[in-house]
Amino acid sequence: MFQYYLQLSIKNLKRFPTLYGLVTLTLAIGVGVFTANLAILNTMASDPIPEKSAQLFHISINTWPVETNRDPITDILRYSDGMALKQGEFADSTVLHYRSHAYIRDAESKSLTRFSSAVRASSHQFLNMVNAPFKYGSTYTDDNSRNVVLGATMNNTLFAGENSVGKTLEVNGELYTVVGVLDEWPLRPMFYHVHEGLEFRGTEDLFIPIETALDSNLAATVRTVSTDNFDTMAETRDRGVYYLQGWVELTNDAQKQRFIAAMQGHSQALKDAGQFPNEIITQLHDVNEWLAHNEVVDNRVAAFAIATSLFLVVCIFNASSLLLARYSATNFDTALKRALGVSKQQLLMQGMVEGAVTGVISGLISLLLAYAFLHVSVMLLPNLEYVAVMGADMLLLGFLLALFTTLLSSLYPVVRSRTVAISTELKG
Amino acid sequence: MLKMNNVSRIYETGTVRTHALRNFSLDVQEGEFVAVTGPSGSGKSTFLNIAGLLDSFQQGQYTLDGVNIQGLNDNALSSLRNEKIGFIFQNYNLIPDFSLYDNIDMPLRYRGFSAKDRKYRIEKSLERVGLIARKDYYPKQLSGGQQQRVAIARALAGEPKILLADEPTGNLDSLMASQVMTLLEELNSEGATIIMVTHDPDQARAVKRNVQIIDGEVSDFSIYAPSQNVSPIEASA
Known part of the structure; x- marks a missing residue:
């Protein structure tokens, strides 16, 4: 059945190319900016020597x-x-x-x-x-x-x-x-x-x-x-x-x-x-305590991370409203499927597969955009050269985030579409 | 096959209560062809929606092929709809982006048939309606009558227990309407149970049983074409 859901999803993507283009781009921009910022924050906040960070201490003495x-x-x-x-x-x-x-x-x-x-x-x-x-x-x-x-x-x-x-x-x-x-x-x-x-x-x-x-x-x-x-x-x-x-x-x-x-x-x-x-005054700070004590994580970057996360939320809402329009446009198909014996659960699965396909595309674009944002960040702020790096973990996180946000954006439109008035749509 | 007993359906809009069906009872036996007639707003569509498990009701009992549908969840109702009911709509209701083959394939996919089984069923049903040569066509490439035949093929492919037809010739000219009616009659003669909502008294007269609904109640019944094999309608207001 998954294969059929996949076929229908690709068909629908081709059927609404502009709309899905906007959805993927909206989410890719949101995720891309957020992931780029998160990558910087992650580098700043990461434990540089996890295998012995609790054993190494900075000596502070007055x-x-x-x-x-x-x-x-x-x-x-x-x-x-x-x-x-x-x-x-x-x-x-x-x-x-x-x-x-x-x-x-x-x-x-x-x-x-x-x-x-x-x-x-x-x-x-x-x-x-x-x-x-x-x-x-x-x-x-x-x-x-x-x-x-x-x-x-x-x-x-x-x-x-x-x-x-x-x-x-x-x-x-x-x-x-x-x-x-x-x-x-x-x-x-x-x-x-x-x-x-x-x-x-x-x-x-x-x-x-x-x-x-x-x-x-x-x-x-x-x-x-x-x-x-x-x-x-x-x-x-x-x-x-x-x-x-x-x-x-x-x-x-x-x-x-x-x-x-x-x-x-x-x-x-x-x-x-x-x-x-x-x-x-005598103090010993282990590595992570010392990094925190010296506020190595730039507060401006942390504040920007909050701003980008809010931007991502806005992108999710925008994508969701675009998808509402997409599902409203196919009320007839939904009603027909319901009449022919497709359950609400099956429609939800179909919608989620379609969301996942969109999410994969959005994820790939978001990673490209994240790289571009990091590049621009270094151009504007050369001090970020050693911080603006994206490891495999952040790549994976960015991709999964795009997938998750797309599914999240799809959820309400899909659930709402299942409540379509069948006979009204089919009579129309 | 289909048994409704004192079924009532009330729609409430604000303070207005509309009795779409009022203590509606009907018993349709296997192999019958029943025409349901009545003026606009009489409750024909509500009856068909409830019979097709597309709408619920507040009172009474409804049994379809021995299954009491009361209390069934959406999955069970959908499954019943898929397996036991074949719909034929006035507007044909084919998906324009799907080929004829894919249109018929869709409900079979959700039912879980194998690819081989689906192919057999699709080709057999298209053959039955005389459109096998056009299986890769799209609906817009066909006339209204041909589209309705495809819709009938879609309904037949799942080998349902009952066909529910909602004014199947309403959008067709007389020639095409006649062809579709002939097809339905042939299907009935081959054993299919059919309930058809129609405004056309000639069509109602042509089938074995006729039920008239007025104000949500079965007001009377007529048998325009009596048959020895047909049981009398059990109806009560």
């Missing part, structure tokens, strides 16, 4: 050495505070890192062109802690070594994507050895650094050991707050300069409590030494 009534700075650390927590070995893995910038080139290349590169200076445990995917080699194992890891894009630029492990890089005029090359790493959001709009800019081109970076004077290109003057990055080791991100991996609650106690102990020790006059 160690500001001057008495103040202003909001305390807790989200970035001094080198001395970070190292005190790291070297105390209160957890298996504690990392410090900061964002920098350098010009780099293949030291063995004849070309002298240097490429502008985003650099992450980090403790050697960092790349393994954040599950960075390696294509070749592995991470550096010494914070003072001159070994580095290349991101996939920069490896493509410098070495045409070949295995560059063992190659020598010139970074701001100094030589380093490549020990690892990352695979494509579309970390969205880049949870380990969610300030300064970096959360959706993509992962870095180069990863370098933190101590080496400080000694090589690779400047912090992120928010830096200081109570002391400094001329070189190496000087930040023992001065009041706040710029480091601190993350710790804790696999159970006991470890977490132990680390919090260590943070509080550190703050208290500073207070006891007269180096910290303010309120003790």
